[in-house]
Amino acid sequence: MAGSKPPPSASPPVAPAAISVRVLFFASLADLMGERRRNLNLPAGSTIADALRDMATDVPDLAVRAPHVSFAVNEAFVTADAPLSDGDELALIPPVSGG
Amino acid sequence: MIVELTSDPIDVPRLIAHVNQPSNGGICTFLGVVRDNAEGRPVVKLGYEAYESMAVAQMRTIVEDAMQRWNLDAVALSHRTGELQIGEASVAIAVGAPHRAEAFEACRYIIDTLKTRVPIWKKEFFRDGAVWVEPVSSQPSAQ
Numbered sequence: 001m002a003g004s005k006p007p008p009s010a011s012p013p014v015a016p017a018a019i020s021v022r023v024l025f026f027a028s029l030a031d032l033m034g035e036r037r038r039n040l041n042l043p044a045g046s047t048i049a050d051a052l053r054d055m056a057t058d059v060p061d062l063a064v065r066a067p068h069v070s071f072a073v074n075e076a077f078v079t080a081d082a083p084l085s086d087g088d089e090l091a092l093i094p095p096v097s098g099g
Numbered sequence: 100m101i102v103e104l105t106s107d108p109i110d111v112p113r114l115i116a117h118v119n120q121p122s123n124g125g126i127c128t129f130l131g132v133v134r135d136n137a138e139g140r141p142v143v144k145l146g147y148e149a150y151e152s153m154a155v156a157q158m159r160t161i162v163e164d165a166m167q168r169w170n171l172d173a174v175a176l177s178h179r180t181g182e183l184q185i186g187e188a189s190v191a192i193a194v195g196a197p198h199r200a201e202a203f204e205a206c207r208y209i210i211d212t213l214k215t216r217v218p219i220w221k222k223e224f225f226r227d228g229a230v231w232v233e234p235v236s237s238q239p240s241a242q
Contacts, residue, residue: 027148027220028231070239072218075153077241091150091218096239097232098147098154098178098219099131099190099210 017044019086021051027094032061042084049080051090069094101175102159104149109191114175118195122172127202129210131190133183143224145183150218157217165209169201176209178219215239
């Protein structure tokens with residue numbers, strides 16, 4: 001607000017709030033990750049692509065698989081540039097083979 | 100409407116009974132069954148895994164789309180999960196319609212669409228190992 005005074009205390013800049021996301025892995029991706037779900041803490045404003053980069057530091061092959069993976073947030077298909085919010089459920093969906 | 104995932108054998112007569120309504124003159128059913136080979140390699144059994152809550156939601160959307168498009172009043176769709184033996188039904192569809200053309204078309208639409216975007220995965224077990232079946236052509240799209 002124009003003309004408003006700065007906060008009185010000399011508090012350090014506030015770090016970006018973190019968000020926590022539940023990530024689900026299925027089929028071959030569950031095999032690759034060695035788990036079926038994990039909780040991931042990310043900076044606020046992170047996208048699915050950011051989440052993938054974070055997880056690929058543990059499991060580099062995830063980056064290799066990513067072009068053939070679809071994504072759902074809270075059970076709706078989205079693209080990798082979709083933003084994540086605190087409490088979201090992110091599912092990594094390999095090519096499907098039901099029927 | 101019946102839309103379900105089940106770890107028990109699919110009760111096909113129940114699906115047919117659901118769509119056998121007085122206003123219908125035709126019932127089309129489709130069963131996907133476990134084949135004993137994959138491109139010539141002997142298969143001993145299959146396993147199906149699902150993202151269950153989303154799979155049911157997607158199956159329901161597909162059935163609702165079909166019911167609206169072909170003006171149907173009764174459709175049943177059931178998909179198995181878990182381990183299946185050769186010859187067992189992995190998926191069953193029953194569509195009732197006043198006339199056969201709509202029943203055939205809607206049944207075809209439901210199975211074809213299910214295969215492209217319902218989050219279910221098939222694992223083929225061979226005598227010497229197992230593989231997840233993940234055709235890149237079936238990659239679901241956000242659009």
